[in-house]
Amino acid sequence: MTITINAAQSRTAGKGYAIALIGVLIWSTTAIFIRYLTAYQQIPPILLAAWRDLLASLTMILVLGGFQRRLLHLPKAHWVFIVGYGIILSLFNALWTLSVAFNGAAISVVLVYSSAAFTAILARFLFRENLSFAKGLAIAASLSGCVLVAGALQPEMWRLNPLGILTGLLSGLAMSGYSLFGKESARRGMSAWTALTYTFGIAAVILFFSSWLLPSFLGGVPAGNSFIPSLENTGWAALILLAVGPTIGGYGLYTLSMSYLPASVVNLIATLEPTFTAAQAYFVLGERFTLEQVAGSLLILGGVIALRISEKN
Numbered sequence: 001m002t003i004t005i006n007a008a009q010s011r012t013a014g015k016g017y018a019i020a021l022i023g024v025l026i027w028s029t030t031a032i033f034i035r036y037l038t039a040y041q042q043i044p045p046i047l048l049a050a051w052r053d054l055l056a057s058l059t060m061i062l063v064l065g066g067f068q069r070r071l072l073h074l075p076k077a078h079w080v081f082i083v084g085y086g087i088i089l090s091l092f093n094a095l096w097t098l099s100v101a102f103n104g105a106a107i108s109v110v111l112v113y114s115s116a117a118f119t120a121i122l123a124r125f126l127f128r129e130n131l132s133f134a135k136g137l138a139i140a141a142s143l144s145g146c147v148l149v150a151g152a153l154q155p156e157m158w159r160l161n162p163l164g165i166l167t168g169l170l171s172g173l174a175m176s177g178y179s180l181f182g183k184e185s186a187r188r189g190m191s192a193w194t195a196l197t198y199t200f201g202i203a204a205v206i207l208f209f210s211s212w213l214l215p216s217f218l219g220g221v222p223a224g225n226s227f228i229p230s231l232e233n234t235g236w237a238a239l240i241l242l243a244v245g246p247t248i249g250g251y252g253l254y255t256l257s258m259s260y261l262p263a264s265v266v267n268l269i270a271t272l273e274p275t276f277t278a279a280q281a282y283f284v285l286g287e288r289f290t291l292e293q294v295a296g297s298l299l300i301l302g303g304v305i306a307l308r309i310s311e312k313n
Helices: 002-027 030-039 045-067 076-103 105-112 115-126 133-150 155-160 162-187 192-213 233-257 263-270 273-285 291-310
Strands: none
Touching: 002 233, 002 263, 002 273, 030 045, 030 076, 030 105, 030 233, 030 273, 045 076, 045 192, 045 233, 076 105, 076 162, 076 192, 105 133, 105 162, 105 273, 105 291, 115 133, 115 162, 115 291, 133 162, 133 291, 162 192, 192 233, 233 263, 273 291
16 A cells, blocks of 8 residues: 555656656746847847737636636735736846846846845845845855856946846846745735736736837837837747747646645756756857856855755755
8 A cells, every 4th residue: 555655656746847847948948039039039128028928918818718717806905916016027027038138048047046045035024034044155155156147246247238237136136026926925815827817917018118118228119119019920929939838838837836746846946947048048049158157157056956945944
């Protein structure tokens, strides 16, 4: 009997690992799509973020409307929170898309993982979560790695790519805010799919207005241009795949894997994302890390893994 139970548990865990790995692999293509669309299809970054969020929200409305209509219901008591959640998401998506445009796919993904350190710091002040000495070292390692990856110690980088450094670091801070809103939505008993549907819709509206207001060097739509980007067929296909594939598919598989594995294990598997993205960026886009950036990446991932392990204690 024990052997049968252990075999069943092993199969369940194996299925969970497979789902999580596939989910993270799909998720890791996000920056590749964004880099392709901004660099090769010339779509303004903020407009791209707006279309991505809009298509993701509309897809979720269609899917939930057809199969889980009850998840489209959002009680009035949650609307103020959801609007705030959407504002944070719009800020994160704007900074993240700009970071990919300025820094490239691989570097931007590594930099956004500074969110683990920022989340631990913010959770200490907002939720009074414990911040041990070991956590402090992990945070210091992660943030030091960000400085190396961004090249922030090199004065010429601040002259040549100041927006890249700032958007890369701020995207990690914005993602930490988004993560904290996610924790709070779970505490309130909200479905992750309901939150995703409405926050992406709200973020899309904000980003469309932002793309009109912001200057073109900050990712806005150049004067006289339309909100409908003039993309080739391959560009529209890439934009739709970005919204449906990594945005919904990757997130969906990542969430599903938690039905088979502990959340702490799934979070550790997610730290493979920068490795997957870096490999894809190397072969697809020809992007390469310097030795300094490799060292910084290892510091960030080491810090993230240490923080993830500490969550289990």
